[in-house]
Structures are given as C-alpha cells and as structure tokens.
Amino acid sequence: MMEKDKLCLDHIRPVTDALAVLSGKWRVPILVALCEGDKRFNELQRDIKHITPRMLSRELLELEQHALITHETHPVSTLRTYRISSYGHSLEPVLVALKLWGDGHRTRFIGKS
Amino acid sequence: MMEKDKLCLDHIRPVTDALAVLSGKWRVPILVALCEGDKRFNELQRDIKHITPRMLSRELLELEQHALITHETHPVSTLRTYRISSYGHSLEPVLVALKLWGDGHRTRFIGKS
DNA sequence: CTGTATCCGTGCAGATACTG
DNA sequence: CAGTATCTGCACGGATACAG
Numbered sequence A, B: 001m002m003e004k005d006k007l008c009l010d011h012i013r014p015v016t017d018a019l020a021v022l023s024g025k026w027r028v029p030i031l032v033a034l035c036e037g038d039k040r041f042n043e044l045q046r047d048i049k050h051i052t053p054r055m056l057s058r059e060l061l062e063l064e065q066h067a068l069i070t071h072e073t074h075p076v077s078t079l080r081t082y083r084i085s086s087y088g089h090s091l092e093p094v095l096v097a098l099k100l101w102g103d104g105h106r107t108r109f110i111g112k113s
Numbered sequence C: 001c002t003g004t005a006t007c008c009g010t011g012c013a014g015a016t017a018c019t020g
Numbered sequence D: 001c002a003g004t005a006t007c008t009g010c011a012c013g014g015a016t017a018c019a020g
Helices: A009-022 A027-035 A041-047 A053-065 A092-108 B009-022 B027-035 B041-047 B053-065 B092-108
Strands: A069-073 A080-084 B069-073 B080-084
Touching: A009 A027, A009 A092, A009 B009, A009 B027, A009 B092, A027 A041, A027 A053, A027 A069, A027 A080, A027 B009, A041 A053, A041 A080, A053 A069, A092 B009, A092 B092, B009 B027, B009 B092, B027 B041, B027 B053, B027 B069, B027 B080, B041 B053, B041 B080, B053 B069
Parallel strands: none
Antiparallel strands: A069 A080, B069 B080
C-alpha cells in the first residue's frame, strides 16, 4: 500500500480526475456553503456572493452528478433542499490538504491580496 | 493546531489559491514528468504526449513564477535544464491526497475510461 | 535545441430577462 | 421560490510557421 508517496506517472490521471471535480469557479464555494448545513436555492444564492442563478443551477447539477451533493424535494411544495452527501464529505481530507498548502502559498507570496 | 478539520468559510480562499496553481491541462503532467529527474525542453515535449511547444513554454514560465520549478542555463551552450524546486516538492501531500481521492472516484464511477 | 509569433475555434462564465 | 433562456465576451488552448 503505497510504499512511496513520490510522484510518478500513474498519478496523473487520478489527480486530474480529482482536480476536474473541484475545478471551476463555484464548486468549492458551494460545497463550503453547504457544509454550514442544508440550504435552499435562494439561500445558496444569497450566501455565495455574486453567483448568478444560471451558474448556481449548473454547478448544483454537476455536483449532484458527481454524487457530492443530493437534494430533496418537499412532497407538497416545490421547495428543494440541497445537502452534502457522505461521499461529498469524503473530499474533506483533500480540501484540508489544499487549504494547508494554499495558506502557506499565500504567506510565501506576501503582497497578494 | 486546527482543532477541527471541518470545512468552513475561511477555507475557500486558500483552497482556490491552491487549485489555481494546479489547474490547467498541463501543470500536473509537467510536474510529474520533472519528478522523474531534471529534463530539458525537448525531453519534456517528448515525454508529455501532445503538448505543443507554445503550451510547454507558457506553463514552464507559470510554474517558475509560482516557484514550483527552476531552470539552469548551461554557461556555454544555451541548453536549459528544468527541475522541481524544494517548494514544488511541498506539493506532494496535496497531490497524494488528490490521487487517493481520484482513485476512489474512478473506482466508484466504473465505466469511465 | 529552445523556444516565439500568429491565427483561430471552442467552451466557460457573466448579464439580463423571463417562466412555472 | 426555484430555476431556464438567450446573448455575449473572453480566456484557454490547439495548429502551424518561424527564429535565435
């Protein structure tokens, strides 16, 4: 089981797979917003600054196709509630690793906003 | 420290910072190729399938501006040698986390190439 | 060998308006 | 409230040719 953590050729595809899931301007903000708890469409639109309904709709669909989030539709009304799936929570170690490195990177390049 | 590894709002910026550094089609392939050892421009172009000299040049510059790689110019000839910096190696935990999750993701979505 | 210059197609994403 | 439709600009990245 991984005797070496060094980079090698067979790392490329899984890494780019993971990056593809997280890439785009709104994926991480949406996931983080949903980590505060289940939310509805307009709550997400309010909490995520500057996102348009078009992009929010698109990205919610994408995240759901990747099984990272789910939604429930209220039986009577048409209210939908979005939430992170347990599979979505499996991304946490990845996001933590990215955060730790990103913190250091911002520190190293002082002067960046 | 980090008493909790849960996602929260102040994770967004460092995470997207890190993602920005790794995003793009060629960054990871270049880093991985250089992990095999120092290489010259044409070696990289040969080892990284389908990359054009334009993109290789562009991405090498970008990676160097982010301090992830360095280059040395042979004093007499104009031969350049590219190598990963120690700072570049600090990305390894991040790439390992991405690889581990990406492996699982590919397993989960069987049928994907 | 180590790149640059130029041209170009496509997709990502914003703005705005509209609908059930 | 919860989205969709349409239009648009721009950046990403490929192809090809050229240069030091």
